[in-house]
Amino acid sequence: MPQRACSTVRLAIALVVVASLGACIPPSADTPVSKPAPQRAAPRLPTDLVALIEPEPVWEARKVAPNAQQVAESLYTVQPGDTLRSIGNRTGAGSEMLALANGLEAPYVIRPGQKLRVPAGRYHLVSEGESGIAIARAYGIAWRDIVDRNGLEDPFILRNGQRLLLPDPGKRPQTMEERAAAFRIDIDDILTGGQPALREGEETARATPTPKPLPATAAITEPSRFTGSFAWPIKGKVLSPFGQFGSGLRNDGLDIAVPKGTPIKAAADGVVAYAGDEIKLFGGLVLINHGSGWVTAYGHADSLNVVRGQKVTRGQVIGLSGASGFVSEPKLHFEIRRDRKPVDPLLHLPKS
Incomplete structure (x- = not known):
């Protein structure tokens, strides 16, 4: 045929x-x-x-709404039972950016009473099934800039509830048509942003x-x-x-x-x-x-x-x-x- x-x-x-x-x-x-x-x-x-x-490609399967929240810079005092993830949920900032801003390294141990700087910026809340490429396309920005800004590392698999700091949008918000026209992908984008976000506790699928x-x-x-x-x-x-x-x-x-x-x-x-x-x-x-x-x-x-x-x-x-x-x-x-x-x-x- x-x-x-x-x-x-x-x-x-x-x-x-x-x-x-x-x-x-x-x-x-x-x-x-x-x-x-x-x-x-x-x-x-x-x-x-x-x-x-x-x-359709993976990044088209789950559309992304550009609904990032603006977070102001602040100081947060760690409470008993806090984790970087829970602090991110309370402040609206991403746990990766909290770690970067405060010089924390894996396993990211924090102590009650510790003061953490909450970095300002626009944060996108990742939903299950969203890919990095789809997120970048929704905002008309380069996915590689999001990777660098958030210090993302291999295997570049996002998770439901993760918050990503977005690059500065510039002086004027873009229209949907302008975002679409500005969007480009390359091989590195597919390798780092082509996987869909997992829900909590979900395992990756084995190759067949x-x-x-x-x-x-x-x-x-x-x-x-x-x-x-x-x-x-x-x-x-x-x-x-x-x-x-x-x-x-x-x-x-x-x-x-x-x-x-x-x-x-x-x-x-x-x-x-x-x-x-x-x-x-x-x-x-x-x-x-x-x-x-x-x-x-x-x-x-x-x-x-x-x-x-x-x-x-x-x-x-x-x-x-x-x-x-x-x-x-x-x-x-x-x-x-x-x-x-x-x-x-x-x-x-x-x-x-």
């Missing part, structure tokens, strides 16, 4: 493996790119393949090897640690290497030329953190979390056959190459990231 170029999430139960392998990794968001290619139809797949389509989409309200359990090595996701001529280019532009990965329809393979064992096309530059994109802070990215796919929360193994076909996104020829954009920072894939791949 005809397939639309890179639907939000395309899952195929089986995939025809092509005999010839060829591959290329395209430029990153900062790398010069050619004019966006016209929309192309994905190749026809055999009729025995069944596609399961997730209707079957291509069955997790509910949009389920947060994924990340792999504990990465002990393997990386393999090439596809074979082909490297068009653009990692690093800085002229005019201050930068490629965060490799761009590899490859015929359309070539199988893209997982570079190592891991769990699919994202499969979709919400980042228009990359078109069909898969992000795989390998544990220990390691993540790989695969962009410009023509079709995808894995879903968020699926466990994959090294060498497993995760999609077919194409020219989706802002490219004019079939290629693969491949990145390796460690602790949110892109690293040169050639330093971690076998010599080829």
